[in-house]
Amino acid sequence: MFFGKKWDPRGRHCFITGGSSGTGLALAIILARNGADVSIVARNEKRLREALEILEEARENGGQVLRAYAYAVDSEAGSQAALKAASEPFGGRCPEALFLCAGAARPSYWVEQTEDTLKQGMQTSYWAQAYTALAGSKEMVKQGVKGKIVFVSSVLAFFSMVGYSPYSPGKFALRGLAESLQSELQLYEIDVHISFPPTIFTPGYQEENKTKPSITLKIEETDGGLTPEQVAAGIYKGVQSGDFHITTGWIGDTFRASTAGSSPRNSYMWDALYAAWGYVFLPAWRKTVDWQVQQHREEHYEYLRNCGFLAM
Numbered sequence: 001m002f003f004g005k006k007w008d009p010r011g012r013h014c015f016i017t018g019g020s021s022g023t024g025l026a027l028a029i030i031l032a033r034n035g036a037d038v039s040i041v042a043r044n045e046k047r048l049r050e051a052l053e054i055l056e057e058a059r060e061n062g063g064q065v066l067r068a069y070a071y072a073v074d075s076e077a078g079s080q081a082a083l084k085a086a087s088e089p090f091g092g093r094c095p096e097a098l099f100l101c102a103g104a105a106r107p108s109y110w111v112e113q114t115e116d117t118l119k120q121g122m123q124t125s126y127w128a129q130a131y132t133a134l135a136g137s138k139e140m141v142k143q144g145v146k147g148k149i150v151f152v153s154s155v156l157a158f159f160s161m162v163g164y165s166p167y168s169p170g171k172f173a174l175r176g177l178a179e180s181l182q183s184e185l186q187l188y189e190i191d192v193h194i195s196f197p198p199t200i201f202t203p204g205y206q207e208e209n210k211t212k213p214s215i216t217l218k219i220e221e222t223d224g225g226l227t228p229e230q231v232a233a234g235i236y237k238g239v240q241s242g243d244f245h246i247t248t249g250w251i252g253d254t255f256r257a258s259t260a261g262s263s264p265r266n267s268y269m270w271d272a273l274y275a276a277w278g279y280v281f282l283p284a285w286r287k288t289v290d291w292q293v294q295q296h297r298e299e300h301y302e303y304l305r306n307c308g309f310l311a312m
C-alpha cells in the first residue's frame with residue numbers, strides 16, 4: 001500500500017459472501033491459509049457445509065475461527081443478519097474485511113426480457129453486493145472498525161455485448177458505487193477495492209452457459225478464461241498492494257487502463273502502456289465483434305421464430 005506495507009489478513013476477520021463456491025471459496029481458502037478468521041455466507045446450506053470442510057483443510061493455525069452462515073445477502077435485512085451472526089464469535093465486533101463475491105448471471109437476449117427478469121438481473125448482479133456494503137459500512141462506522149470492502153464486478157463493467165443486458169448494467173452500477181465509496185469511506189479509513197474478472201470456470205459459469213446465446217459464447221471464446229484460484233489470487237494480490245481497480249490477466253488490464261478516467265491508478269507506467277495498446281487494438285477488436293453479431297442475424301431470426309417470439 002502506501003509506504004510499501006502490504007495488507008496482512010493474519011488475525012483479521014474476513015467476511016466472504018458467495019464463499020461456498022467459485023471465486024469466493026477460492027478467496028476464503030487463500031485467506032484461511034494466511035491466518036485470517038473467515039466467515040463465509042451463501043444460501044444453500046449443503047454447499048456451505050462442504051465448503052467449510054474444504055476451508056478447514058486450509059487452516060493455518062488452531063486458533064482461527066472458520067465459520068459458515070446461511071443467509072441471502074440481496075437485501076439490507078439479510079446482509080445485516082449475516083453480519084450480526086458472523087460477529088457473534090467476536091463478541092459482537094463486526095468483520096474488518098468484506099469480500100463481496102455473491103452474484104450470478106443469466107445471459108439471454110434483450111427482447112426476451114420482462115420487467116421481472118430485468119429486476120432479477122439487478123438483484124443478482126448489483127444488490128447482492130450493494131446491500132452488504134451498506135450494512136457493513138454502517139456497522140464498521142458505528143463500531144469504529146477500520147477495514148476494507150472488496151466488490152467483485154466483471155470485465156463486463158468496462159464494455160458489454162449481445163446477451164448480457166440483464167447482467168452488465170448491474171456490474172457497471174457496482175463500479176459506480178465503488179467509485180463513490182472509494183471517495184466517501186476515506187472519512188472512516190475504510191479502503192474500497194473492486195475487481196473485474198474475465199470468464200472464470202466455476203459452477204456459476206456452468207449454470208449461466210445453460211441459457212447463454214450461442215453468439216455470446218462464441219464472442220467470449222476470445223477470452224481464454226481463468227480458474228477461480230487464479231482470480232482469487234489476483235484479488236488477494238491487488239488488495240494487498242492497495243489497488244482500487246483490480247484486474248487479472250491482460251484483457252482485464254487493457255480494458256481497465258483504457259477506461260480509468262480519474263480513478264486511482266495501479267501503476268502510471270504499466271497503465272499507460274496498456275492504455276496505449278488498448279487505444280490501438282480495442283476498436284479493431286470491437287469491429288470484429290460487431291461483424292460476428294451481424295453475421296448471426298439470419299440464425300437469430302430463425303431462433304425468434306422457433307421460440308414463438310415472431311410469427312412463423
Ligand SMILES: NC(=O)C1=CN([C@@H]2O[C@H](COP(=O)(O)OP(=O)(O)OC[C@H]3O[C@@H](n4cnc5c(N)ncnc54)[C@H](OP(=O)(O)O)[C@@H]3O)[C@@H](O)[C@H]2O)C=CC1
Pocket residue numbers: 017018019020021022023024041042043044045047071072073074101102103104105125128152153154155196197198199200201202203204205228
Ligand atoms: N464465473 C464467471 O465467469 C464470472 C463471475 N463473475 C462474478 O464473480 C462472482 C462470483 O462468481 P463465481 O466465482 O462464478 O461463483 P459461483 O457462481 O460459482 O458462486 C456464487 C456464490 O454466490 C452465492 N450467492 C449467490 N446469490 C446469493 C445471495 N443472494 N445471497 C447469498 N449468497 C449468494 C452462491 O451460493 P448460493 O447460491 O447457495 O446462495 C455461491 O456461493 C459473482 O459476483 C459473479 O457475477 C465475474 C466475472 C466472471
Ligand SMILES: CCCCCCCCCCCCCCCC(=O)[C@@H](N)CO
Pocket residue numbers: 104105153154155156197198199200205208219220221222223251254278281282285
Ligand atoms: C485488444 C483487446 C482484445 C480484447 C479481447 C477481449 C475478449 C473479451 C471477451 C469477453 C469476456 C466476457 C467475460 C464475461 C465474464 C462474466 O462476467 C460472465 N461470465 C458472467 O459471469
